[in-house]
Amino acid sequence: MKEISKSILLLSILILVSACNTNLEKEEKYTIIGQVTGFPDGTKFYLRNLATDAVFDSTIVENNSFKLEGQLSSPPEQIWLNARVDKQFIYTNLLIGNDNITVKGDKEDFPWNVEITGSKIQEEFNYSQSLIKDNRMRREALVKKYFSLPKEKQEEQQRAIWSEIKVLDSITKDLRLEYVKRHPDTYSSIINLGYLKNDLPKETIQEIYDKYSPEIKESKYAKVVEVFLRESISRVGDKYHDFEGLNQFEEKVKFSEIKGEYTLIDFTSAYCGPCIQAADELIEISRTYVDSMNIISFSGDPKKEDWLRSVERDRVAWNSIWDGKGRYSETSIKYGINGYPTFVLINPDGIIIDKWSGYGEGSLKARLEKHFF
DSSP: OHHHHHHHHHHHHHHHHHHHHHHHHHHTOEEEEEEEESOOTTOEEEEEETTTOOEEEEEEOBTTEEEEEEOOSSSSEEEEEEEEETTEEEEEEEEESSOEEEEEEEGGGTTTSOEEESOHHHHHHHHHHHTTHHHHHHHHHHHHHHHHSOHHHHHHHHHHHHHHHHHHHHHHHHHHHHHHHHOTTOHHHHHHHHHHGGGSOHHHHHHHHTTSOHHHHTSHHHHHHHHHHHSOOOOTTSBOOOOEEEETTSOEEEHHHHOOSEEEEEEEOTTOHHHHHHHHHHHHHHHHTTTTEEEEEEEOOSSHHHHHHHHHHTTOOSOEEEOSOGGGOHHHHHTTOOSSSEEEEEOTTSBEEEEEEOOOTTHHHHHHHHHHO
16 A cells, blocks of 8 residues: 555656646747748748847748747847848847747738737837837838938938937937836836936936836846946046956956056957958057057857857957856946947056947048047
8 A cells, every 4th residue: 555655656746847847848948930921931030139139040931920949048038030021121029038929910010010929028018119119110211211312302301300300219218218117017117227227317217226126126137227326337538447257268357457558448249240340450450559559359249159259250369358248247338338349448547538339441440540640
């Protein structure tokens, strides 16, 4: 009788463990089912991480449907779901965890009128987007109108069009702020606050931040706001922020110990097109200013393999530093990095004397010549 009881107990434990494992697998996996029209068979859809611009999954359309499956290591994530049809870039935004998602719509519904269901986080994101949808659509139409005009007409209508865009942007910002204040329990809210933080007084940011739930405050999105409130974000005229991380030679390095007389910090990311374009010019200026300036790159890539692959591809001979935290690294937040590439020039006294974003051919040399000649 005891043997039978033991067998039943063992069987119950095995069933319970199996059920737990099954549930765990379900929780750790995302599935995105697409039911779409207007996309020819063979159209490729991609999932692209919004913070790094890295493509991490793809699939093709067959009979008006597609399926994507995988795992997000740090959910929820901001993602672009995008495709190209007849050279047209088509996309919509996702904010999902490891959930089961359904995406329904025609090609003409992208990006604003796609139906996305199956995730509470995504549905809250959909609601936040619906508040500003009309303004964003109007803005996109105005920008498209401006760039479709002949050059002489652009100059003639520039002031009127961009004045209207400025008004729309102001209204959109107010709508986003109102949403943030009213929803201290959503990821959409804290993400919006992260983007709005530079446009609001710190006291206002602190007041809003204090109302967030403990769960939201523990998220990587809240980290952007928390560091902003705690630290002085670097601007021209400020002393540099020290930082440390791993370099490409597997050494732990500290910025203050490897900086030069002058130092150019190159905030970069593996999948950033302008960063790749800047690589040759960075090599050139590293040789031009070998006796007077150090270059130190700081990677915004969360994945080590992506960072190391880009270091090899771009022939980076100077220190490239990585801390594995991507956009949510304290270093990036302290330096106020909103896009890649961003460059920060520091003088021998440790003062930031220039800071700029973006890259065009010759732009690095031209910028540095202002300081060295």
